[in-house]
Amino acid sequence: MSSLLQLFTRQGAFFLFAALEVVCLYLIITYNTPQQEVAASTWKMYSGEFMNRASKAQDYFHLQQLNDQLREENANLLSKLPNAFYIEALSNDTIQDDSLRQRYNYIAGEIINKSAPSANITYVVNRGHIHGVEPHLGVINGEGVVGIVTQVAQRHCRVMSITHHSVRISAGLRNKDFFGTLRWNGGDTRKAKLYAIPEYADVIIGDTIETTGYSNIFPTGVPIGSVLSKEINEGDNTLELEVELFNNLYGVKDAYIVRDLMKDDLNQLDNQE
């Protein structure tokens, strides 16, 4: 402290000089317009540059925080993409009409997985027990028949397509009274065969094949395909029709699971026998 005082007394002239110059500069900047303008613009220039640098440096410090924020935002946006949703909502189409009683209703679903392209195509549909799906329900879409539900989980079900060895569908000719059984015998997945049509049926190539509704799996009149060729089965005098399927079974996307509301009623008949 004493050395500081000593320094001050020895260099008093310098300190006085410096102090007075500061006072003068202050007076100049405060009371002289031209110098004030120069000082102001210089100050702005340097302070602007300084602020730029400071904010740049600050950006680096905030980088981590910014990253976290962006990651959070990304996750938020990802969760808003359509594929992030398991659609819990059911859209059951029900017709309100007093003279008509609802027989079938449809559970809208989406095919979310398909078996590898081979024989016996199967699908996984994002509907299960909690949506009311049961085994042996039919599945259709806008083009026609898709398949039949085989296994059901809580939220998903497995569907075997009509080109599966174990599928039998009651099918008939549209606007004609003949019907038989549709079956797939392997091979081309675009074609199936309809058996047990009486020999005398006037089948024309190109006739539409549709479901009959007799099996309680599909409603009546769901299109299946069109007749490609006919052949007489010598053994029992029936026609064997080759059917070209309407559905491209590898391209299907939508699935409407058909629920027969009168299945129990119909089953009672079987039990009574």
Added chain:
Amino acid sequence: MNKAITNSIIRFFLLWVVQVFVLRQVIWGWDGIVYLQVFLYPLFILLLPLNTPRSLTVFLGFVLGLAIDWLYESPGLHAGALVFTAYMRAVVLGILTPREGYSIKDSPTKKSLGQTWFFQYAATLILIHLFVYFSLEAFTFVYFKSILLKVLFSWLASMFFLLASIYAINPEA
């Protein structure tokens, strides 16, 4: 009261009056810029006795500068330049020390230290003063050439008036 002090007090007021009422009118320039001004008032700092404390010299420079600024309507400008000049006086005196040294009771005048010495002394300090003044006036070195021109013209004019007054009065202290 010491004669040197009395003379200094008289010079303070005299130089102030002459500067703000007479020499202020002497200006010359072109294109709307004043390149020539006459500053005689640093003579007060120049002629202060050699034994004046440096702090006092600086302080007196500040006071006279403010007094000049008062009527020049440029607060701080002349004061800033004159404070600098007053501080630099000791440096210039140190550089220009005669071979036999200063006599502590002297004043740095032409009569006591000779014509050549006084010319060097005054020329250097007036140059310093003008350079600081015009730098403060521009407040930036962007127009450095203009500052140098102003310093040159004003230095010639100021030195003329300064030497003329010294030769006319030739004070000892």
